[in-house]
Amino acid sequence: MSIKIYNTLTRQKETFVPLEEGKVKMYVCGPTVYNYIHIGNARPAIVFDTVRRYFEYRGYEVVYVLNFTDVDDKLIKAANELEEEVPDIADRFIEAYKEDVGAFGVKEAVYHPRVTENMDEIISFIKSLISKGYAYETEGDVYFRTRQFDNYGKLSHQSVDELRSGSRIEVGEKKEDPLDFTLWKEAKEGEISWNSPWGNGRPGWHIECSTMAKKYLGDTIDIHAGGQDLTFPHHENEIAQSEAHNETDFARYWMHNGYINIENEKMSKSLGNFVLAYELIKQHDPQMIRFFMLSVQYRHPINFSAELLESAKNGFERIRNAYENVKHRQETCMNLTDDKEEWLQEIERMNQTFIKEMDDDFNTANAISVLFDIAKSANLYLQKEQTDSEVLQGYADLLKNLTHVLGLEIETAQELPDEEVDTKIKEREQARKDRNFQKADQIRDELKEKGIVLEDTSQGTRWKRG
RNA sequence: GGCGGCAUAGCCAAGUGGCAAGGCAGAGGACUGCAACUCCUUUAUCACCGGUUCGAAUCCGGUUGCCGCCUCCA
Numbered sequence: 001m002s003i004k005i006y007n008t009l010t011r012q013k014e015t016f017v018p019l020e021e022g023k024v025k026m027y028v029c030g031p032t033v034y035n036y037i038h039i040g041n042a043r044p045a046i047v048f049d050t051v052r053r054y055f056e057y058r059g060y061e062v063v064y065v066l067n068f069t070d071v072d073d074k075l076i077k078a079a080n081e082l083e084e085e086v087p088d089i090a091d092r093f094i095e096a097y098k099e100d101v102g103a104f105g106v107k108e109a110v111y112h113p114r115v116t117e118n119m120d121e122i123i124s125f126i127k128s129l130i131s132k133g134y135a136y137e138t139e140g141d142v143y144f145r146t147r148q149f150d151n152y153g154k155l156s157h158q159s160v161d162e163l164r165s166g167s168r169i170e171v172g173e174k175k176e177d178p179l180d181f182t183l184w185k186e187a188k189e190g191e192i193s194w195n196s197p198w199g200n201g202r203p204g205w206h207i208e209c210s211t212m213a214k215k216y217l218g219d220t221i222d223i224h225a226g227g228q229d230l231t232f233p234h235h236e237n238e239i240a241q242s243e244a245h246n247e248t249d250f251a252r253y254w255m256h257n258g259y260i261n262i263e264n265e266k267m268s269k270s271l272g273n274f275v276l277a278y279e280l281i282k283q284h285d286p287q288m289i290r291f292f293m294l295s296v297q298y299r300h301p302i303n304f305s306a307e308l309l310e311s312a313k314n315g316f317e318r319i320r321n322a323y324e325n326v327k328h329r330q331e332t333c334m335n336l337t338d339d340k341e342e343w344l345q346e347i348e349r350m351n352q353t354f355i356k357e358m359d360d361d362f363n364t365a366n367a368i369s370v371l372f373d374i375a376k377s378a379n380l381y382l383q384k385e386q387t388d389s390e391v392l393q394g395y396a397d398l399l400k401n402l403t404h405v406l407g408l409e410i411e412t413a414q415e416l417p418d419e420e421v422d423t424k425i426k427e428r429e430q431a432r433k434d435r436n437f438q439k440a441d442q443i444r445d446e447l448k449e450k451g452i453v454l455e456d457t458s459q460g461t462r463w464k465r466g
Numbered sequence: 467g468g469c470g471g472c473a474u475a476g477c478c479a480a481g482u483g484g485c486a487a488g489g490c491a492g493a494g495g496a497c498u499g500c501a502a503c504u505c506c507u508u509u510a511u512c513a514c515c516g517g518u519u520c521g522a523a524u525c526c527g528g529u530u531g532c533c534g535c536c537u538c539c540a
Contacts, residue, residue: 227540369488
């Protein structure tokens with residue numbers, strides 16, 4: 001079995017074949033760090049982290065690179081408004097980014113390159129493009145000569161002429177052609193800048209990714225990923241730069257995630273419906289948010305609303321409950337069932353189904369439906385009067401491993417109840433034995449106010465954080 | 467104008483030729499002292515019109531509606 005990926009380049013699912021056996025070189029376009037991230041930024045972080053985790057689960061080594069754009073127009077604007085220096089703002093929001101996506105269970109990239117730390121490489125990349133005739137300098141700016149690159153438009157499937165006729169691109173006076181894009185931008189008075197052969201300035205937006213992908217992963221990489229909106233012009237321009245420069249294919253598989261809408265409307269500043277990740281995390285379990293995002297195929301749009309989050313919360317709770325049910329039963333299980341092989345086979349069958357679904361272009365929606373199947377199956381097993389330890393362990397491991405592949409933490413933080421709570425539970429159990437239900441209910445209500453929910457099972461009372 | 471996507475139950479969402487997954491919500495039932503957890507039962511002319519086929523949600527043509535990109539944007 002092999003993994004299939006929908007490749008934007010060819011507009012179809014293709015069997016993934018790595019450049020180097022057992023290794024995946026993956027570059028994901030990261031954030032421009034001028035503000036806190038919103039949930040739209042969180043989606044690619046979560047989606048491609050899941051892709052990475054799945055590759056790792058399937059035995060690949062993943063060299064995962066996620067860049068930070070730490071200098072550009074938006075950062076300079078923010079610096080002016082906040083009366084701070086660009087590097088300070090960048091540092092601050094990089095930390096905020098890591099904290100936010102960390103809450104969603106996103107692993108740290110292997111490399112987190114920053115534009116400002118790769119200035120020499122960027123400048124020499126541009127110099128090389130100029131010497132090859134793909135770029136030209138005009139009055140301190142450097143532009144890429146788009147028409148010079150024959151395959152321009154192969155990712156977004158646009159021809160140069162179509163782009164031009166429909167374009168609203170301003171004809172820059174310094175450009176030879178409206179389609180040409182900036183590689184190096186001359187600094188205005190007082191702006192942060194770097195010295196270059198063309199004077200003081202800063203890199204254009206696209207050149208950083210070409211340069212850093214090459215530096216950390218090589219001329220050709222396996223997977224390049226980002227939001228759907230980056231397809232054009234950002235990724236198209238990266239291809240032009242990199243392939244003109246390296247004279248070989250830039251990326252073999254291009255992956256793009258879909259948008260997030262808020263209450264059926266596009267998230268936009270003018271509508272004022274931006275949802276910042278850190279604010280959302282204050283109100284909701286970030287793990288549940290991740291679960292919610294993965295419940296839809298990554299290329300499809302997701303709508304975001306309080307109602308849908310509630311639905312996701314309940315669904316995720318069901319899976320967590322199943323796991324807790326199994327764990328709880330393990331304390332009192334035996335080794336008596338004679339049909340244990342059948343159950344173990346069932347467990348393995350579901351494991352294989354999960355893999356089959358994820359192999360198909362990371363179909364997390366179907367993978368999650370397998371988690372529900374496992375939950376149901378485990379709960380049914382638990383209805384038996386006698387259970388086998390190996391089967392229970394099989395369910396526990398399966399649920400834990402597969403949720404982990406999706407970056408979900410199934411084990412809720414269960415600090416031990418303090419002595420007072422412990423005593424209350426014992427007290428209540430005695431009351432129930434004495435059939436003093438009024439007292440029992442009173443204790444249960446009391447604990448509920450403290451956020452502790454009690455559940456009576458045939459194997460005794462257990463509790464959890466509500 | 468160019469390129470592309472989507473339309474499946476009250477809601478969310480899989481399914482790309484063979485009796486329409488799964489979840490949430492609702493209803494009924496079982497278990498329980500009552501709850502909770504859990505289990506069982508229950509809800510679909512797959513936007514519309516043609517065509518291809520033994521057979522279509524799925525392929526082809528058309529219609530309608532919504533959305534994205536072509537400009538900074540995840």
